[in-house]
Amino acid sequence: MSAQRFRGPVLPDGEARDLYVVDGRITYEPQPGADTAAEGWIVPGLVDAHCHLGLDDFGPTDAEATEQQAIDDRDGGALLIRDAGSAADTRWIHDRDDLPRLIRCGRHIAATKRYIRNYAHEVEPAELAAYAAQEARNGDGWIKLVGDWISRDEGDLAPSFPAEAFRDAIDAAHAEGAKVTAHCFGHGVLPGLIEAGIDCIEHGTGLTEDLIDAMVAHGTRLVPTVMQLDKFPEHAAAGQERFPAYAQTMTDLYARMPATIMAAYEAGVPIYAGSDGGGISRHGNIAGEVEALVRIGIPAHDALGAASWRAREWLGVDGLTEGASADFVVYDRNPVEDLSVLRTPTTVVLRGVARGR
Ligand SMILES: [Zn+2]
Numbered sequence: 001m002s003a004q005r006f007r008g009p010v011l012p013d014g015e016a017r018d019l020y021v022v023d024g025r026i027t028y029e030p031q032p033g034a035d036t037a038a039e040g041w042i043v044p045g046l047v048d049a050h051c052h053l054g055l056d057d058f059g060p061t062d063a064e065a066t067e068q069q070a071i072d073d074r075d076g077g078a079l080l081i082r083d084a085g086s087a088a089d090t091r092w093i094h095d096r097d098d099l100p101r102l103i104r105c106g107r108h109i110a111a112t113k114r115y116i117r118n119y120a121h122e123v124e125p126a127e128l129a130a131y132a133a134q135e136a137r138n139g140d141g142w143i144k145l146v147g148d149w150i151s152r153d154e155g156d157l158a159p160s161f162p163a164e165a166f167r168d169a170i171d172a173a174h175a176e177g178a179k180v181t182a183h184c185f186g187h188g189v190l191p192g193l194i195e196a197g198i199d200c201i202e203h204g205t206g207l208t209e210d211l212i213d214a215m216v217a218h219g220t221r222l223v224p225t226v227m228q229l230d231k232f233p234e235h236a237a238a239g240q241e242r243f244p245a246y247a248q249t250m251t252d253l254y255a256r257m258p259a260t261i262m263a264a265y266e267a268g269v270p271i272y273a274g275s276d277g278g279g280i281s282r283h284g285n286i287a288g289e290v291e292a293l294v295r296i297g298i299p300a301h302d303a304l305g306a307a308s309w310r311a312r313e314w315l316g317v318d319g320l321t322e323g324a325s326a327d328f329v330v331y332d333r334n335p336v337e338d339l340s341v342l343r344t345p346t347t348v349v350l351r352g353v354a355r356g357r
Contacts, residue, residue: 003022006019006020006039006328006330008041009041011335012309014336017042019328026323040330040346041341044308046308047078047079048073048275048286050084051083053070053278054090073286081103085144102140104139104140106142109145110122111149115149128145131169141177143181150239157185159192181201182198187208189206202224202225204223205253227275232250233251273290304336329345330346
């Protein structure tokens with residue numbers, strides 16, 4: 001296979017370089033006779049740290065629809081996906097070199113009748129740890145718990161399980177070598193999860209200063225999915241009539257959302273970008289989440305890092321190092337100065353295969 005040359009400033013440092021792709025791998029050794037495949041700003045393959053392949057509004061999708069979701073994500077530059085829970089078995093994606101790298105969380109685990117229909121294993125507290133261990137064995141090193149959801153009995157957001165059940169589940173997943181993350185909109189569920197050593201929090205709108213300090217102390221990560229949080233006013237409006245307390249909670253959480261996420265960022269909680277594609281959101285829109293992180297106050301270089309080099313490092317996948325798989329995206333402008341270019345990559349290179357616009 002002949003060598004291809006890509007030329008331009010390479011992020012994160014922006015130093016202009018010639019990057020060569022030989023047999024699907026990156027080298028900075030000059031390759032005489034290499035064709036220049038693209039020039040522009042070169043960014044390590046984008047990462048969608050909260051996305052759902054094989055899921056739509058109604059539950060699991062068939063393989064054809066799932067494939068299209070993965071293609072949409074890839075063409076949007078997301079070449080590594082941490083799937084935050086799927087009701088479909090998406091293991092086959094690992095065998096497809098043309099689809100993004102995938103780190104699966106198995107299926108969501110929720111309390112009985114306390115989550116979106118057809119999404120989760122819905123279990124009782126006594127069953128939670130066993131399901132956590134099962135999904136740890138089924139996934140790719142992560143599991144996903146539904147930390148809280150509306151309780152129709154209480155008429156408000158409430159933890160899905162008692163703190164002790166969560167602790168046992170986290171211990172069970174850790175014993176299987178898997179990390180644990182949880183969907184958390186409200187405050188109540190968070191102290192127990194963070195104290196129990198959960199690895200990551202999804203959404204995190206209920207964080208307070210003391211919990212942010214605890215996350216820093218424990219090394220807990222945060223994937224806020226700001227685009228998903230922007231739907232809180234819709235949830236509040238939908239619940240207003242029957243669940244006014246819930247509507248008020250969602251309204252309050254949303255009013256504080258930018259300040260909450262920025263307090264975590266400023267305290268040093270590592271934040272990553274997640275589009276929540278498939279979780280009632282479209283696929284292929286990691287660019288939208290980078291823009292949303294900037295909108296709430298995260299500097300553009302860091303927001304892009306949250307969707308690229310920082311997230312790759314967190315998830316244990318190489319960046320643009322010598323010998324690494326050639327997974328990167330080329331843009332015709334500097335995305336740090338003009339985020340809108342993230343929507344129109346010039347070239348997406350996955351496992352050394354370049355796809356042009
Ligand atoms: Zn989600």
